[in-house]
Amino acid sequence: MKNKQHVRNLKQQSLDISKVQHQHQRMSSHKTHADLAEQFNKAPERVAWHDDTLWFVRQKRDNAARGVEDWEILRETASKIKENVLSRLDDYLMEFEARALENGIQVHWAKDAAEHNAIVYSIFQKHGVERAVKSKSMLTEECHLNDYLQQQGVEIIDSDLGERIVQLAEEPPSHIVLPAIHKKKEEVGELFHRHLGSAKGEKDAKVLTETARQHLREVFLSRKIALTGVNFAIAETGEFVVCTNEGNADMGAHLADVHIACMGIEKIIPKREHLGVFLRLLARSATGQPITTYSSHFKKPRKGQEMHLVLVDNGRSSRLGEESFRNSLKCIRCGACMNTCPVYRRSGGHSYHTAIAGPIGSILAPNMDRKQFADLPFASTLCGSCTHVCPVKINIHEQLYQWRQVLVQEGHVDKGKQLSMQAMKVVLSSPALFKLSGKAGRKVMSLAPFALNHRLNPWYKQREMPKVPTSSFEEWYRKNRKKDE
Numbered sequence: 129m130k131n132k133q134h135v136r137n138l139k140q141q142s143l144d145i146s147k148v149q150h151q152h153q154r155m156s157s158h159k160t161h162a163d164l165a166e167q168f169n170k171a172p173e174r175v176a177w178h179d180d181t182l183w184f185v186r187q188k189r190d191n192a193a194r195g196v197e198d199w200e201i202l203r204e205t206a207s208k209i210k211e212n213v214l215s216r217l218d219d220y221l222m223e224f225e226a227r228a229l230e231n232g233i234q235v236h237w238a239k240d241a242a243e244h245n246a247i248v249y250s251i252f253q254k255h256g257v258e259r260a261v262k263s264k265s266m267l268t269e270e271c272h273l274n275d276y277l278q279q280q281g282v283e284i285i286d287s288d289l290g291e292r293i294v295q296l297a298e299e300p301p302s303h304i305v306l307p308a309i310h311k312k313k314e315e316v317g318e319l320f321h322r323h324l325g326s327a328k329g330e331k332d333a334k335v336l337t338e339t340a341r342q343h344l345r346e347v348f349l350s351r352k353i354a355l356t357g358v359n360f361a362i363a364e365t366g367e368f369v370v371c372t373n374e375g376n377a378d379m380g381a382h383l384a385d386v387h388i389a390c391m392g393i394e395k396i397i398p399k400r401e402h403l404g405v406f407l408r409l410l411a412r413s414a415t416g417q418p419i420t421t422y423s424s425h426f427k428k429p430r431k432g433q434e435m436h437l438v439l440v441d442n443g444r445s446s447r448l449g450e451e452s453f454r455n456s457l458k459c460i461r462c463g464a465c466m467n468t469c470p471v472y473r474r475s476g477g478h479s480y481h482t483a484i485a486g487p488i489g490s491i492l493a494p495n496m497d498r499k500q501f502a503d504l505p506f507a508s509t510l511c512g513s514c515t516h517v518c519p520v521k522i523n524i525h526e527q528l529y530q531w532r533q534v535l536v537q538e539g540h541v542d543k544g545k546q547l548s549m550q551a552m553k554v555v556l557s558s559p560a561l562f563k564l565s566g567k568a569g570r571k572v573m574s575l576a577p578f579a580l581n582h583r584l585n586p587w588y589k590q591r592e593m594p595k596v597p598t599s600s601f602e603e604w605y606r607k608n609r610k611k612d613e
């Protein structure tokens with residue numbers, strides 16, 4: 129009887145989770161990256177400042193990388209370690225679980241977001257707790273855990289400063305390392321004035337940070353459950369490592385009676401000796417710091433404390449089986465590919481309508497839902513800068529290109545684009561047609577520019593009509609080559 133009730137509860141919880149996920153899908157289903165980028169670009173000042181700020185972080189990363197003589201060897205080593213992990217992921221996960229259980233950690237497995245959320249909530253129910261503190265975890269963003277728990281009547285306070293800012297603003301994070309990078313300090317001042325009682329008009333970063341500290345101190349001291357993410361899980365020891373700059377994960381986990389850590393199954397590394405490779409790369413790639421301020425190892429619960437670890441698949445094992453896309457599982461979530469991406473910097477994180485924005489988000493999201501995220505691999509110039517900075521050498525821009533092919537072949541791009549690509553194929557494969565259409569195009573551009581440059585053509589929304597050339601390149605070349613001879 130008890131079991132039946134438990135299964136009924138889990139089913140009901142899964143339905144609730146689907147409701148949350150559908151709400152998210154509804155919120156974004158009718159808006160593409162281009163639509164949302166257009167909204168972001170309505171405030172050119174913010175775009176310029178967002179662009180400059182992230183480029184500054186990219187430059188800090190470059191300086192930090194230049195300071196390490198064996199940087200490229202480090203990247204190669206990290207990539208090879210992850211390659212090995214992906215080739216034996218099941219073995220390492222079993223080894224990790226066995227060691228973690230020996231250490232006294234309670235290990236849970238979740239096949240998807242719904243199971244993850246249900247497991248976390250069951251721990252809350254077991255302890256009769258309705259309030260908790262949570263440090264940054266992109267996995268819980270991916271699973272929409274906050275929304276789900278809120279629906280169950282559980283209050284979660286995010287303790288990372290950036291996360292708390294976006295939580296107060298009722299927005300998702302726009303960047304995986306700098307969640308509130310799209311917010312100006314005046315806006316943060318306004319939010320803190322409304323929610324945390326700081327003085328009206330206060331915009332001094334130090335004062336605002338102190339306000340958040342005071343507010344969070346009470347939260348840390350009063351919450352019985354603390355949630356954290358996981359940056360690395362070490363198979364040989366069964367411990368996991370959480371990296372923060374604010375020490376907020378430690379404050380939460382050390383003060384709470386129950387620590388729940390949530391991790392994607394790809395976070396495994398084989399040995400402790402491998403950790404140094406990743407720690408040297410992570411902070412330098414993320415913010416240009418030599419190391420994160422806190423790299424905390426959690427190996428076993430302290431006396432009287434419960435420690436839970438939820439290992440989540442949520443599409444990762446199917447990605448592992450796709451040869452062209454599997455190495456996206458090497459990602460250590462440093463955010464360097466976002467900071468360098470010219471499209472991300474000028475369109476903002478929210479334009480990607482998924483938990484993880486930017487180039488890496490654009491190759492991860494279509495794995496989850498091809499139709500919903502079919503626009504994302506096209507939100508790129510394919511310049512390759514993301515691949516160039518990635519500390520674990522993921523071929524991001526090549527995967528973006530490969531995703532475009534998969535999405536077109538599977539019919540997930542809009543009919544207009546499919547038809548125009550078919551037409552281009554015909555034109556580009558016939559020299560005679562190519563010349564003829566070039567001529568016709570130049571004529572139309574000079575005699576009837578309005579036929580192309582109108583409001584229905586999105587290409588011209590932010591562009592000027594270029595000066596129409598009088599001849600094709602081929603004609604110009606023939607003429608000028610003859611002159612030189």
Ligand code: SF4
Binds near residue numbers: 459462
């Ligand atoms: S794909 Fe590479 S650069 Fe981008 S967040 Fe992941 S590890 Fe960092």
